[in-house]
Amino acid sequence: MYIGVDGCSAGWVAVQFDEDGYEGTDLYEDIQELWTVHGHAAEQILIDVPIGLRENSNAKRPCDDAARKKLSPNRHSSVFPVPVRAAVHEGSYEDAKKTQEKRTDGSLGVQSWGIADKIAELDSFLCETEPDAVGTIREAHPEVCFWALNDESATEYSKTGKPAAAFWERIGILEAIDEAIIDDVRDASLNLDAKVGNDDVIDAFALALIASPKTGPPRTLPDEWPDNDTGDPTDKLPMEMVYAYP
Numbered sequence: 001m002y003i004g005v006d007g008c009s010a011g012w013v014a015v016q017f018d019e020d021g022y023e024g025t026d027l028y029e030d031i032q033e034l035w036t037v038h039g040h041a042a043e044q045i046l047i048d049v050p051i052g053l054r055e056n057s058n059a060k061r062p063c064d065d066a067a068r069k070k071l072s073p074n075r076h077s078s079v080f081p082v083p084v085r086a087a088v089h090e091g092s093y094e095d096a097k098k099t100q101e102k103r104t105d106g107s108l109g110v111q112s113w114g115i116a117d118k119i120a121e122l123d124s125f126l127c128e129t130e131p132d133a134v135g136t137i138r139e140a141h142p143e144v145c146f147w148a149l150n151d152e153s154a155t156e157y158s159k160t161g162k163p164a165a166a167f168w169e170r171i172g173i174l175e176a177i178d179e180a181i182i183d184d185v186r187d188a189s190l191n192l193d194a195k196v197g198n199d200d201v202i203d204a205f206a207l208a209l210i211a212s213p214k215t216g217p218p219r220t221l222p223d224e225w226p227d228n229d230t231g232d233p234t235d236k237l238p239m240e241m242v243y244a245y246p
Contacts, residue, residue, distance in 0.1 A: 003038055004207025005047040006142070007118040010195040014038070015188065015208040021180060025188035025204070027196060031125045035133060044218070045133075046140040046207040049118050051126065052239030053085040058106035063241045066221040067144050075143045075154040080112050085123065085236075088116040127236055140242045142203035144221065145210045148243040149173050159199045170202050177246055178214055181205065215244040 002017045008027075014034055016023040028034040038045070052061065061082055068076040083096065084103050090096035093113045100108040126134050147154050150173045157166035174181045189201055209215055220240040 001038060001041045001043060002208060002212035003042055003045040004140075004204045004209070004211060005034065005045060006200045006204040006207070007047075007049060007115070008196050008200040010193050013192065013196055013200050013204045015201075015204040017208045017212040017214070019213055021178065021214070022184040025192060025201070027193050031122055032129065035125070035130060035137075039130070039133060039136070042136055044211040045137045046211045046242055047122065047137060048140060048142055048203055048207060049115070049122050050082045051122065051137075051139040052237045053082060053088070053119070053123060054104075055085055056103045058084070058100070058104035061239050062222045062225060063139070063220075063239050066223075067141055067241055070147055070152070070221070071143055071154045074156060075147075075158075078143045079141065080115065081109060082119070083108055083112055083116060088120040088123065090116075123237070134237060138238075138242045139240060140207050140210060142206045144241055144243050145206045146170055146173050148219075148245050149177060149206070149209070149215070163199070167198050167202060170206070174202075174205060174209060177209055181209075210242065210244045215246055218242050218244050 001023070004015045006013050011027055011029045012031060012034055013025065013027055015025045016038070028037070050061070054061065058081070064079050064082065067079045071078065083100055086103060087096040087100040087108060090099055093110070096113055096116060097108040100106065126137065143155065155166065155169055157169050159166045171182055171185065185201060185205060189198065192201065220242055
């Protein structure tokens, strides 16, 4: 099983593919539930959440830096700065900001805090609850996936600026890989909780396709750890983003 996962307000959207194609889409309340259902059979689970975190530095993660360069100038802003590990586990934005400022020479933006609960949940799961899931659950970024599937060209339309155009642009990119994708996305959308947005569904489909045999072998950003990285490396979880070409 090959699974693409995107976080949403209702939990985690998981799109599943097997060797033959689309298998189904489900909504899970937490990562533990998703792993309990799919962990035994999953070849790869790609998830749109930062995994490898800094401990005491706000230096850019090399994978984020590489992703922004690939996505410039259109979609680089979709790669948010990632807080240090201790900050994402704080209970409020104010406390997280203080922790970020105490441990680094920078601060914490509201956008980054907006995904901190998902980062913290996955971090605790991989570091404490199920460390054997590391390597099966890997980080990916939907816009990097679309870039790779679209002949190394970033998407033109923003999901927030022109959501309808953005949706159909991304459908077209995925449809070039799997012509059944429009019917599969429609089926998934009609059968999911109403709190799940179109962008959550389409992002999870992109990650599932990248994880599946319908695309080429997995690659990672960065290709190599940069010699000029000034941040503290983490020895807990890998800092990488997975993508693949058609």
